[in-house]
Amino acid sequence: MALRLYNTLTRQKEDFSPLDPSNVRMYVCGPTVYDFAHIGNARPAIVFDVLFRLLRHEFGAAHVTYVRNITDVDDKINARAARDYPDSPLNEAIRKVTETTERQYHEDIEALGCLPPTLEPRATEHIADMKALIDRLVAAGNAYVAEGHVLFDVPSMPDYGTLSRRSLDELQAGARVDVAPYKKDPMDFVLWKPSKPGEPAWESPAGIAAPGRPGWHIECSAMSWKHLGETFDIHGGGIDLVFPHHENERAQTCCAFHTDRMAQVWMHNGFLQVEGEKMAKSAGNFVTIRELLEEWPGPALRLTMLQTHYRQPINWTRKGIETAVATLDDWFASASQTSTTEPSAGVVEALADDLNTPKAIAELHALRARAEAGDAEAGQSLAANLAFFGFDRPAYTAWRQARDAAAREVAGDLEPTVERLIAARIDARGAKNWAEADRIRDELVAMGIVLMDGKDPETGALVTKWELAR
Numbered sequence: 112m113a114l115r116l117y118n119t120l121t122r123q124k125e126d127f128s129p130l131d132p133s134n135v136r137m138y139v140c141g142p143t144v145y146d147f148a149h150i151g152n153a154r155p156a157i158v159f160d161v162l163f164r165l166l167r168h169e170f171g172a173a174h175v176t177y178v179r180n181i182t183d184v185d186d187k188i189n190a191r192a193a194r195d196y197p198d199s200p201l202n203e204a205i206r207k208v209t210e211t212t213e214r215q216y217h218e219d220i221e222a223l224g225c226l227p228p229t230l231e232p233r234a235t236e237h238i239a240d241m242k243a244l245i246d247r248l249v250a251a252g253n254a255y256v257a258e259g260h261v262l263f264d265v266p267s268m269p270d271y272g273t274l275s276r277r278s279l280d281e282l283q284a285g286a287r288v289d290v291a292p293y294k295k296d297p298m299d300f301v302l303w304k305p306s307k308p309g310e311p312a313w314e315s316p317a318g319i320a321a322p323g324r325p326g327w328h329i330e331c332s333a334m335s336w337k338h339l340g341e342t343f344d345i346h347g348g349g350i351d352l353v354f355p356h357h358e359n360e361r362a363q364t365c366c367a368f369h370t371d372r373m374a375q376v377w378m379h380n381g382f383l384q385v386e387g388e389k390m391a392k393s394a395g396n397f398v399t400i401r402e403l404l405e406e407w408p409g410p411a412l413r414l415t416m417l418q419t420h421y422r423q424p425i426n427w428t429r430k431g432i433e434t435a436v437a438t439l440d441d442w443f444a445s446a447s448q449t450s451t452t453e454p455s456a457g458v459v460e461a462l463a464d465d466l467n468t469p470k471a472i473a474e475l476h477a478l479r480a481r482a483e484a485g486d487a488e489a490g491q492s493l494a495a496n497l498a499f500f501g502f503d504r505p506a507y508t509a510w511r512q513a514r515d516a517a518a519r520e521v522a523g524d525l526e527p528t529v530e531r532l533i534a535a536r537i538d539a540r541g542a543k544n545w546a547e548a549d550r551i552r553d554e555l556v557a558m559g560i561v562l563m564d565g566k567d568p569e570t571g572a573l574v575t576k577w578e579l580a581r
Contacts, residue, residue: 114169114463116345117422119353119377120274124465127376129344135166135175136343138335138374140352141231143182144212145191147399148219150412150427151349151383151390157413158380158421158466159347160225160501165462168454168499178338179228180331183209183235184324189310202311209233219400222409224501232334234325235311240333241325242316244367245302249317253366254302256317257293261303266296268362274377275354300359301326328359335373336364346374350381381424390427403432408510410502411435417468417500439507442475442497445482446504450494458496471500518579525579529560533575540573 114127129135139159142148159177166175188208189201196204217227245261248254253267265271272278290297305323306312312322335343341364348357357377364373382389385396403412414435419425455478461471475496481489497504532551539548555562555577563576 114165115465116376116378117465118375119379120372122276125376127344129170130342130375132170133174135170136339137163137166137175137177137345137347138331138339138343139177139179139228139346140331140348140356141179141181142213142216143185143187144209144216145185145187146212147401148216149390149397149399150385150403152216153220153223153400153412154380154383154416154421154425155347155349156220156225157223157416159378161417161462161466161468162345162347162378163226163228164499164501165459165466168459169463176230176339177228178230178232178335180334181209181213181231181233182327182330183213183233184311184330185327193309201309205311215401219404222404222506223400224409224413224503226501230338232338234330234334237330237333237337238313238325240337241329242303242313244329244333244336244363245316247367248302248363251366251369253362254317255295256319257295259305259315259319259321259323260293260301261317261319262294262299263302263359263362263366264295265298265300265362268366271298271362272358274361275358277354277358300328300355302329302363328356329363331356332360332363332367332373335360336368341368342370342372343374345376345378347378348380350379353377353379380421381419383425383427385427386429387426398427407432407436408439408507410439410507413501414439414472418472420469421466439502440511442479442493442502443504443507445479445490446494446497447482447487447490448494449491450498451488451491452495454496454499455492458499475500522579525558525560529555529558529577533562533577537573537575 115124116127117124137159139155142152156179159179163175163177166177183205188205192199192201192204192208196207199207221227245254248263249256249261252264254261254263303316303319303323303325305321311324313324315321315323335346346357346360357379361373365371384390385398388394388396390396390398400412411432412435415427415431416425418431418435455474457474457477458471461467461474464470475493478489478493478496482493494504532555536548536551536555539545539551552562559580561578561580563578565574565576566572567574
């Protein structure tokens with residue numbers, strides 16, 4: 112079946128045809144490792160993990176190379192290193208910060224069901240490759256040296272702005288704010304810059320005598336070139352990276368290697384909001400993956416993310432996570448302990464249509480209904496599809512068992528109080544004291560109690576059962 116992917120470069124869905132079917136190559140911009148990753152960082156990790164799984168299914172696991180980088184050169188890293196390890200040498204302090212936060216990132220996204228990428232290069236391990244690219248750009252006339260900086264000469268690339276669909280006039284108008292005096296053009300961007308005191312530094316390229324450090328954009332151009340070649344199949348990341356990061360990556364790579372394309376397909380996931388608002392610490396809705404994992408299982412967070420198509424904006428809500436938990440309860444209860452070896456055709460077809468995860472999830476619901484009706488084959492297929500999607504059954508089961516055990520313990524402690532209040536509510540309703548009955552109900556709800564009213568089938572008397580809200 113044809114795999115179709117939406118290409119940001121062409122603004123349309125296209126049949127995917129890898130440059131080399133025996134080595135399908137994908138690069139995705141990874142984290143800057145200075146602190147715990149937030150839930151917005153989880154979206155590209157999950158989205159492109161699903162694509163990685165689909166590519167492995169279609170072309171064979173041995174024939175797919177997935178590179179996701181680690182950015183470990185950044186001002187925020189420097190600041191945290193100075194704060195946390197003031198008595199350590201700079202490079203040692205930076206390494207401590209980045210190794211700790213990289214490990215935290217790996218733990219978090221593994222809990223979300225993400226497979227490790229094939230390769231995970233660090234920016235600091237590719238400084239020589241960055242300098243080689245910069246020297247090529249200077250030699251080709253696409254970059255120049257000015258006051259210890261190396262800058263990319265944007266007007267030297269006539270089709271700059273093609274990826275983000277911005278004209279040179281628009282870009283020039285937007286760039287004329289605090290323009291550095293050493294720039295030839297306001298749009299020119301930094302490939303290399305002098306290091307300030309207290310910043311990491313390396314021997315500079317382009318004949319510059321003073322040590323310096325790379326610009327952000329050159330890092331990904333160097334790492335993708337090193338591990339995937341001058342041109343590769345898929346470049347992914349969040350929609351916020353289209354401009355300037357991906358536009359500048361494309362410019363650097365295409366000009367360095369005199370090619371019209373860096374990646375055949377550019378893919379971008381949409382923005383994420385939290386409870387209807389842009390996530391920000393100032394708004395009080397900034398949430399990390401680690402914080403969510405303290406309360407919820409990774410598979411539920413993964414499903415919450417995949418309920419929305421990857422190119423659409425997503426509104427991250429507590430209600431959405433609760434719905435995902437209920438869905439996984441149903442799916443795992445209906446899925447067989449044994450499974451078929453392959454995902455079902457309906458799920459693969461949905462994902463082959465530009466990762467249509469909502470449609471694929473509908474296929475899982477249909478399998479669950481058939482399994483619930485006694486179709487053993489559907490139960491086995493459901494189990495296979497859940498595994499293919501990255502929903503970790505043992506992890507979810509362990510979370511559910513721990514959650515239920517805690518609920519039983521709490522329920523046991525609350526039982527005398529709850530039973531007393533329920534009896535009082537029944538008396539109030541019998542006396543038609545609706546205000547008192549409602550007050551008691553609200554008190555129970557505030558305690559996290561779910562009431563289920565009914566009637567005794569023999570006497571017709573009001574009977575109320577209860578449980579803790581999940």
